[in-house]
Amino acid sequence: METTGVDPESAMVPLLGNERKDKGVVIGREGKHRETYSVVAAILPFFFPALGGFLYGYDIGATSGATISIQSVTSSGTTWYDLSSIEIGLQVSGSLYGALIGSVLAYTVSDFLGRRRELIIGALLYLIGALLTAFAPNFPVMVIGRFIYGIGIGLSMHAAPLYIAETGPTQIRGRLISLKEFFIVFGMLSGYITGSVFVDIVGGWRYIYGSSAILSLIMIVGMWWLPASPRWLLLCALQGQGSMHDARESAISCYCNLRGKTADNSSATEEIDIIIDELSYAGQHRQGSFKEVFQGKSLKALKIGAGLVFFQQITGQPSVLYYAATILQSAGFSAASDATRVSILLGLFKLIMTGIAVLAVDRLGRRPLLLGGVSGITLSLFLLASYYTLLKDAALVAVIALLLYVGSYQLSFGPIGWLMISEIFPLRLRGRGMSISVFINFATNALVTFAFSPIETLIGTGALFGVFGLVAILSLIFIFFIVPETKGLSLEEIESKIL
Structure with a gap:
């Protein structure tokens, strides 16, 4: 039985029946090509976008502990701890309504920015929202911070699965995007644990919310370092936004960075040309309208x-x-x-x-x-x-x-x-x-x-x-x-x- 030629650091991907390997791209008996890939190389293009999901889950888990802390007479650390039911509702759901706004913004800016830059902006909003909430001098500022954090959720939860889907190998695309849900749940669990640690400390809610700022900063740096989605680059060129030759070269370079040692220039070129052919055949030349x-x-x-x-x-x-x-x-x-x-x-x-x-x-x-x-x-x-x-x-x-x-x-x-x-x-x-x-x-x-x-x-x-x-x-x-x-x-x- 053949394998896809994945390097020794990566998982062995079994082939079926009459499959063959041609210039680094595996051709199955049904005519479907399967990419060669390195599991090690796939980790970081998944990990940094998935942090957007982790920070969304963290907010869900952290808010339960933060809500208890902020209303405590002894551990709130504020003079405005006696919140009304409406104020509690704003504190708890502020990020959710911010996420609604973020998802609306994503409709208008996502194709212009691209998946990578949208994730960078989402991470930046996570950072600003976390810091604003943690250092809030009064209740209105805290709600504003929660709302800004929520806009980051809306952008990140829109762009992260897109980036992972468009850059991940076909054979493990489902596993990678499902693993993002794992990160959401892991973030939720981390938020619950952080809440239980700080809930009885004076001003503990500030530490609970502020802790997410560290991972937000890591996400910004990581997404800045990662390449753009090759499919998005090609789509922009197909729609007349730049030279197709330049976009093709950039896409090949990005593809090589995403696939690691298993992708030489020849196999990357062939894979990108396959994508171009399929995109051209599918009629992607016009920008999509609302209608x-x-x-x-x-x-x-x-x-x-x-x-x-x-x-x-x-x-x-x-x-x-x-x-x-x-x-x-x-x-x-x-x-x-x-x-x-x-x-x-x-x-x-x-x-x-x-x-x-x-x-x-x-x-x-x-x-x-x-x-x-x-x-x-x-x-x-x-x-x-x-x-x-x-x-x-x-x-x-x-x-x-x-x-x-x-x-x-x-x-x-x-x-x-x-x-x-x-x-x-x-x-x-x-x-x-x-x-x-x-x-x-x-x-x-x-x-x-x-x-x-x-x-x-x-x-x-x-x-x-x-x-x-x-x-x-x-x-x-x-x-x-x-x-x-x-x-x-x-x-x-x-x-x-x-x-």
């Missing part, structure tokens, strides 16, 4: 991507986690008396399940994980509905349902939602289609979080989880009939064969 995002191939991609992130949130993900501490306390777990310990416990479990998804996504494919995971989500939601209506003394049922929900979500919607929206859109409209999907993700999250309490009061907890269960069934139908399998296909092959 075109809702037409043809892009409309089909938008239905797939926006539908996934919509169901990702509308199946109750924020709400189930909201009830986590209550469920564990009802089961008699002593650790549940401490909210930070419960958060750490769930964070560890989410991290483990996300790791399993990362290992499985390029082996099993996107659809099997989505169908299996969302089936688990559906079952868990109906179990929770039964617990709150019929089985109130069976706390173990609720614990099992909670863990089943969290595990199933991290195997399916968690990583694969972000993966699919980063690879499904045509290149010419990818930045804009992605920004609409990211906006829908954050907007739906905000809507579910805001509407949960009023609807719960109106119809009851059990009925609400039952409604979420019915929505999960609809999402299963959507996945079965609408969502395609993209495993093993290059971004250009996805556009030509699926859309």
